[in-house]
Amino acid sequence: MxxxxxxxxxxxxxxxxxxxxxxxxxxxxxxxxxxxxxxxxxxxxxxxxxxxxxxxxxxxxxxxxxxxxxxxxxxxxxxxxxxxxxxxxxxxxxxxxxxxxxxxxxxxxxxxxxxxxxxxxxxxxxxxxxxxxxxxxxxxxxxxxxxxxxxxxxxxxxxxxxxxxxxxDARPAADPVNDEVVGLVEAIRFDRSVLRVDDFARRHGQSVRRLQRLFLTHVGVGPKWVIRRYRLHEAIERAAGDPPDWATLAADLGYSDQAHLVRDFTAVAGVPPTSYTRAHT
The missing domain is CATH 2.60.120 (Jelly Rolls)
Structure with missing residues (x-):
């Protein structure tokens, strides 16, 4: 980098x-x-x-x-x-x-x-x-x-x-487990196909329980929260451009329906996605 x-x-x-x-x-x-x-x-x-x-x-x-x-x-x-x-x-x-x-x-x-x-x-x-x-x-x-x-x-x-x-002055010694967790989060961040914790755990040879424990200790939040937050970042980024088809975007981001995406978007951004999109037009 x-x-x-x-x-x-x-x-x-x-x-x-x-x-x-x-x-x-x-x-x-x-x-x-x-x-x-x-x-x-x-x-x-x-x-x-x-x-x-x-x-x-x-x-x-x-x-x-x-x-x-x-x-x-x-x-x-x-x-x-x-x-x-x-x-x-x-x-x-x-x-x-x-x-x-x-x-x-x-x-x-x-x-x-x-x-x-x-x-x-x-x-x-x-x-x-x-x-x-x-x-x-x-x-x-x-x-x-x-x-x-x-x-x-x-x-x-x-x-x-x-x-x-x-x-x-405070730089710690190398920690292989911590490096593993950092790599797992990076995989979630850049691989947009990661939508479910169980699928992600299986892909990386982890149990869901170990994954949850590692994320809470090293990241501060669970893997489901990390997946959802990165997918919402993508939704916000998309909302700032040409208005997307929200139903299609919801499916792409792993939501069961458009209403759930709108609810989560509004909760984290403070405004509904259509209002945020209008502010950029």
């Missing part, structure tokens, strides 16, 4: 986002790419509030945000189960780490499922998660070495280097 992905999966109304803020993705240092999908940087200078909506990936994010000249805040954000909405005002900066689905597990001292649907500040994670301890110690001026660089300050290169340094 030499370039970060360039799709808009999960971002609702991406053209509107890019009209209001500077959004870009960068790859981490090579040694971190088995765990981290990309860094995402956002900067804004707004005359009026702007609300952005995101349908989360099955991935953990570590997010640093600075509003104006205020202090940088940091948090670990587990897999989001519902539509995420953020309202930006004034001037600000965000530097985020999107881990590969399953990629955060080696950095975390327990099951990733305990983070699902939660956003925990570094202060809450003090004395439990080493990167949070390092960042907080640096901001307090403690320790013998120089304080870590602020991921929200500097050029894109400097901000990415600060994120590299934070994660490199």
């Amino acid at each position: 030499r370039q970060p992905r360039g799709d808009n999966r999960g971002i609702l109304h991406p053209a509107r986002l890019r009209r209001h803020v500077r959004f870009r993705r960068h790859l981490p240092a090579p040694a971190l790419r088995r765990h981290v999908e990309h860094y995402w940087l956002v900067d804004w200078d707004l005359s009026e509030p702007f609300a952005q909506h995101v349908v989360p990936h099955p991935a953990v994010n570590v997010v640093f945000q600075r509003d104006g000249a205020g202090p940088t805040r940091a948090e670990v954000s587990g897999v989001g189960l519902e539509l995420f909405t953020i309202t930006l005002t004034g001037v600000g900066t965000v530097s985020g780490v999107q881990f590969r689905p399953g990629g955060f597990r080696p950095f975390w001292p327990g099951s990733v499922a305990e983070l699902t649907g939660r956003r925990l500040s570094f202060a809450v994670l003090a004395d439990r998660w080493p990167p949070a301890n390092a960042a907080l110690a640096g901001s307090a001026g403690a320790g013998a070495g120089p304080p870590p660089a602020d991921p929200c300050v500097g050029t894109d290169t400097e901000r990415c280097q600060a994120l590299d340094a934070l994660l490199a």
Whole structure:
């Protein structure tokens, strides 16, 4: 992987986002790419509030945000189960780490499922998660070495280097089981024929029970949720183009009927698919 992905999966109304803020993705240092999908940087200078909506990936994010000249805040954000909405005002900066689905597990001292649907500040994670301890110690001026660089300050290169340094200090040893889970999620993500957990488990020589246990521990959600979320990302992407035949699309994505797709689409995107399509015409 030499370039970060360039799709808009999960971002609702991406053209509107890019009209209001500077959004870009960068790859981490090579040694971190088995765990981290990309860094995402956002900067804004707004005359009026702007609300952005995101349908989360099955991935953990570590997010640093600075509003104006205020202090940088940091948090670990587990897999989001519902539509995420953020309202930006004034001037600000965000530097985020999107881990590969399953990629955060080696950095975390327990099951990733305990983070699902939660956003925990570094202060809450003090004395439990080493990167949070390092960042907080640096901001307090403690320790013998120089304080870590602020991921929200500097050029894109400097901000990415600060994120590299934070994660490199905590980089865990290789874990074959975790690599297996990351590969399984990638298979679901890119193979659009994956529609059912039992079929997927059989294809990969797994029991459904083991697959569920691995996904909850390493990803934070079950395989059925991952399959459905990636298929919904595809539906949202399709809705932003020429209006699809929703009954055909529902069948292609493994839904029993169009009504079930419309229900799930509305639940994750906040609006029915026809309304979302009209907003792009």
